[in-house]
Amino acid sequence: MPDPDRPPLETLRPLLRVRQIRQFTDEAPTSDELAALADVARWSGSSTNTQPWRFIVVRDRDVLLRLHEAGLPQTRSLATARAAIAIVLPAGDAISHAFDEGRAAERMLIGATNLGLGAGIAWIMPGIRPLVGDLLALPDGWFVRTLVVVGHPTKEARAPKAAPGKARFPREEVVFDGRWPAGRGPKRE
Numbered sequence: 741m742p743d744p745d746r747p748p749l750e751t752l753r754p755l756l757r758v759r760q761i762r763q764f765t766d767e768a769p770t771s772d773e774l775a776a777l778a779d780v781a782r783w784s785g786s787s788t789n790t791q792p793w794r795f796i797v798v799r800d801r802d803v804l805l806r807l808h809e810a811g812l813p814q815t816r817s818l819a820t821a822r823a824a825i826a827i828v829l830p831a832g833d834a835i836s837h838a839f840d841e842g843r844a845a846e847r848m849l850i851g852a853t854n855l856g857l858g859a860g861i862a863w864i865m866p867g868i869r870p871l872v873g874d875l876l877a878l879p880d881g882w883f884v885r886t887l888v889v890v891g892h893p894t895k896e897a898r899a900p901k902a903a904p905g906k907a908r909f910p911r912e913e914v915v916f917d918g919r920w921p922a923g924r925g926p927k928r929e
């Protein structure tokens with residue numbers, strides 16, 4: 741149970757520390773760690789519990805490097821990766837699948853952080869989907885848009901990328917009470 745005297749944001753602060761990691765040490769995540777992350781992903785909620793996904797745990801360094809080369813710059817985090825989990829979805833543009841995919845990806849990022857690892861998203865652009873399909877031996881009718889790259893972050897990767905409190909828009913710019921504030925345009929100035 742959370743400590744009732746503790747401010748809620750302090751209890752939730754570990755979630756604020758779940759950030760995109762793009763550089764990893766040579767130490768690979770263990771099979772158990774990767775299996776646990778895949779379990780966390782498959783236990784994510786999905787639209788009407790359809791569980792549209794399949795997950796491929798990729799540890800073959802040669803495959804990781806080929807994915808890296810094929811998908812630059814989005815796949816730059818794979819340069820040092822020792823593992824990634826591909827979220828495989830049925831072809832089509834079901835918006836619910838994209839939503840489900842995002843939930844599973846974020847859970848893996850949170851799970852990795854909880855394990856003392858780091859993770860990040862590498863987005864597979866549509867043009868290289870066939871190549872990625874070949875590399876991962878996907879059957880027809882399935883594709884990968886998101887790779888969750890997992891590993892032990894380097895010291896540099898753990899370091900903040902922005903000044904304290906500056907990595908996100910200020911709360912008052914994005915969180916409103918009850919209604920959209922009068923006079924506030926839809927665009928950030």
Ligand SMILES: Cc1cc2nc3c(=O)[nH]c(=O)nc-3n(C[C@H](O)[C@H](O)[C@H](O)COP(=O)(O)O)c2cc1C
Pocket residue numbers: 758759760761762813814815816817860861862863864907
């Ligand atoms: C839908 C989506 C796609 C993303 N694609 C990539 C990507 O292809 N490559 C990458 O390095 N980061 C990717 N990111 C990570 C974002 O760049 C990152 O979440 C954002 O810069 C905030 O980083 P931070 O949480 O470390 O502050 C993606 C994030 C999301 C939500």
